[in-house]
Amino acid sequence: MTPRNEQYERWIAQKILAARQTTTIGEAGKTGTWRTIRPVLIPEKCLVVKSGKPTCHKCWLYCPEATVSRSIPPVFDYDYCKGCGICATECPTEAIQMVPEKEAPSCAETIANAGGNADA
Amino acid sequence: MVKISEYPEEEFILPGTRLCAGCGLQLAYRWALKAFGHDTIVTLPASCSVVAGGVGGYSPLKIPAVYDCFETGASTASGLAGALKAKGREKTKTVVAWVGDGGTYDIGLQALSAAAERGDDFVYICANNQAYMNTGIQRSSASPYGARTTTTPILGKKEISKNMLKIMDAHGLSYMATASAAYPQDLFEKCQKAKEMQGQGVRYIEILCSCPPGWGYGVENSVKMARLAVETGYWPLWERIHGRITLSKAGSKFIDPEKRKPITDFLTPQVRFKHLKQDAISVWENYIAGVWKEIQKELDETNQ
Numbered sequence: 249m250t251p252r253n254e255q256y257e258r259w260i261a262q263k264i265l266a267a268r269q270t271t272t273i274g275e276a277g278k279t280g281t282w283r284t285i286r287p288v289l290i291p292e293k294c295l296v297v298k299s300g301k302p303t304c305h306k307c308w309l310y311c312p313e314a315t316v317s318r319s320i321p322p323v324f325d326y327d328y329c330k331g332c333g334i335c336a337t338e339c340p341t342e343a344i345q346m347v348p349e350k351e352a353p354s355c356a357e358t359i360a361n362a363g364g365n366a367d368a
Numbered sequence: 369m370v371k372i373s374e375y376p377e378e379e380f381i382l383p384g385t386r387l388c389a390g391c392g393l394q395l396a397y398r399w400a401l402k403a404f405g406h407d408t409i410v411t412l413p414a415s416c417s418v419v420a421g422g423v424g425g426y427s428p429l430k431i432p433a434v435y436d437c438f439e440t441g442a443s444t445a446s447g448l449a450g451a452l453k454a455k456g457r458e459k460t461k462t463v464v465a466w467v468g469d470g471g472t473y474d475i476g477l478q479a480l481s482a483a484a485e486r487g488d489d490f491v492y493i494c495a496n497n498q499a500y501m502n503t504g505i506q507r508s509s510a511s512p513y514g515a516r517t518t519t520t521p522i523l524g525k526k527e528i529s530k531n532m533l534k535i536m537d538a539h540g541l542s543y544m545a546t547a548s549a550a551y552p553q554d555l556f557e558k559c560q561k562a563k564e565m566q567g568q569g570v571r572y573i574e575i576l577c578s579c580p581p582g583w584g585y586g587v588e589n590s591v592k593m594a595r596l597a598v599e600t601g602y603w604p605l606w607e608r609i610h611g612r613i614t615l616s617k618a619g620s621k622f623i624d625p626e627k628r629k630p631i632t633d634f635l636t637p638q639v640r641f642k643h644l645k646q647d648a649i650s651v652w653e654n655y656i657a658g659v660w661k662e663i664q665k666e667l668d669e670t671n672q
Binding site (some may be wrong): 272273274302305308346 | 382
């Protein structure tokens with residue numbers, strides 16, 4: 249019978265049975281790249297901006313991704329906003345507009361911008 | 369009513385998750401975790417919520433989470449609650465089982481029933497999106513009448529969904545509630561109440577979560593759809609504390625049939641109900657009338 253390698257067994261237990269995860273923002277990467285339309289605030293229509301008090305904040309309340317801040321004025325986190333448009337639908341004064349994203353640069357343009365040669 | 373500025377600003381599920389854009393489940397998850405706070409352990413059997421937990425070494429969750437097998441949502445929570453009790457720390461932590469409708473209605477039913485009978489000390493939340501959305505929209509026993517899924521593709525489901533709330537009520541739970549992803553403040557209060565009733569057995573909350581790919585509507589209408597389910601009377605909002613039912617403030621006016629919107633408002637925007645004819649819609653109307661009749665009867669009994 250082989251002697252039990254306790255150190256190895258403990259290592260296996262830690263590695264497999266108790267997988268450790270680190271808390272991080274953007275676990276799935278920059279989810280803002282999923283977006284095709286982006287929310288833009290029209291401050292003249294926003295109740296929070298007009299009153300200067302944290303009264304409405306429906307956009308903060310209903311954002312599933314928690315990318316709208318509860319500040320005056322509300323600020324969108326474009327790194328992680330997936331562009332679902334719930335904030336624009338739920339805004340009582342239609343102060344959020346969904347604007348199409350600029351056309352994504354082509355592969356060749358991206359390489360050229362980075363200083364490379366697309367033809368090579 | 370609590371002002372919006374008084375709700376906690378801290379997020380327990382950080383931005384940039386793997387869930388779809390406009391996910392109703394994520395909205396409900398975000399608000400439930402806000403209500404439960406730091407001293408919480410979540411257990412998640414296979415569901416969309418596990419996808420939100422992340423793969424590999426990173427997770428957007430700020431609280432400890434246990435991922436387990438499909439049928440063991442309630443048994444894992446029982447084990448966690450038992451371990452905390454053995455260590456004398458049951459007062460300091462809340463154990464939350466966050467399970468989908470498949471894991472509650474179908475696969476995890478016996479574990480949940482056993483835990484409810486034993487009176488284990490945890491909060492059980494059923495995030496009901498009415499099909500197995502995570503694995504590709506298969507029919508579950510929570511899918512409503514007429515819903516098209518990938519396993520009922522042409523005519524839709526021919527059966528009315530299981531009355532899980534009645535099954536759980538038969539266990540004599542201390543706290544039961546229904547909630548909707550479209551009413552986060554209501555959901556927040558209910559979760560806080562369930563948390564405060566520590567040491568009183570299983571507390572059961574069922575949340576209707578809208579699902580853009582599964583129900584078939586535009587992502588921007590996610591909250592609107594979940595709200596229409598309440599406004600048409602299909603999903604009544606109530607809570608039952610020690611057997612006494614009370615209607616929640618957000619949905620209490622829909623007890624009056626004239627204040628309800630027509631059920632077609634809820635059905636027609638969804639692709640899964642596109643094929644429904646008039647006779648199927650009358651099945652829905654009868655179902656809603658039956659649901660409210662039972663609630664009315666229960667209210668009359670408690671008021672006597």
